[in-house]
Amino acid sequence: MSSTSAQESTAEKIAARELQKKTEQEAKDREKCDKYVRNGLNRNVTVQFLLERLIQLGCPPPPGLIRCVDCGDKPAAGGFGVVEEVQTAPIVQRDGSDSTTPQKKGNCFQTQKEIDSLLSDHREGKVKLKLLPEIFLCQQHLRDETHAHEAMVHELIHAVDMCRTKMEPMTNCIHMACTEIRAENLSGECSWIRELGGGRMSSFAGHGAQCVKRRAALSVKANPNCSEKAEEYVEAAFERCYRDTFPFDRHPNLR
Numbered sequence: 001m002s003s004t005s006a007q008e009s010t011a012e013k014i015a016a017r018e019l020q021k022k023t024e025q026e027a028k029d030r031e032k033c034d035k036y037v038r039n040g041l042n043r044n045v046t047v048q049f050l051l052e053r054l055i056q057l058g059c060p061p062p063p064g065l066i067r068c069v070d071c072g073d074k075p076a077a078g079g080f081g082v083v084e085e086v087q088t089a090p091i092v093q094r095d096g097s098d099s100t101t102p103q104k105k106g107n108c109f110q111t112q113k114e115i116d117s118l119l120s121d122h123r124e125g126k127v128k129l130k131l132l133p134e135i136f137l138c139q140q141h142l143r144d145e146t147h148a149h150e151a152m153v154h155e156l157i158h159a160v161d162m163c164r165t166k167m168e169p170m171t172n173c174i175h176m177a178c179t180e181i182r183a184e185n186l187s188g189e190c191s192w193i194r195e196l197g198g199g200r201m202s203s204f205a206g207h208g209a210q211c212v213k214r215r216a217a218l219s220v221k222a223n224p225n226c227s228e229k230a231e232e233y234v235e236a237a238f239e240r241c242y243r244d245t246f247p248f249d250r251h252p253n254l255r
Helices: 003-043 045-056 112-123 145-164 173-187 192-197 207-221 227-243
Strands: 066-069 078-086 128-138
Touching: 003 045, 003 066, 003 128, 003 145, 045 145, 078 145, 128 145, 145 173, 173 207, 173 227, 207 227
Parallel strands: 066 128
Antiparallel strands: 078 128
């Protein structure tokens, strides 16, 4: 065997081992995340309460509403919704038949590039968009079960907001700021324990509100429609949306 062939063979073996390791790690991450979701659905009272309220509001969660996915390098614990184009004219299927049924992506969440493209078409008046209620957890970025359940609560708050109002968070930046403020505030993600552990807490007084503003602005910045003035949108919506604890009678994490 020539040295070149030997090098190619070695490289292929290394690549195969790396692929196997990645596949095995993905399987472990998925198994762990699936367990977190099951426990959240069966044991977490806040998750159960929000699911019950969705049913009462007339938005029963579809099967598989919450799923674990491989988010790659996407730096998030989870996300809500799939942006879908609303077809206003018949479209031709691959089999030649016509359909006016909106077409949805087969994979569990969309890349930022895909979302940006749809939003650009929306701004130019080429398409109309709607946000489908789907929740995904980024299986490789969950630190522990508490983190997973906080992410589930966060995304379920978005689901509640989408159900009870005619909110359009992808195209209305105030709407997006409001639901992000509520989700950050009510999920427990801005607890003083979490912030203290992350080294982001300089004082107890007012820090919860500061954390909510910071995290909400980061989420709003992820929407290219709203990124340039994210902090302004959060400030504009903050006072009203920070006080809004619906569907809870009071803040669920304050004793």
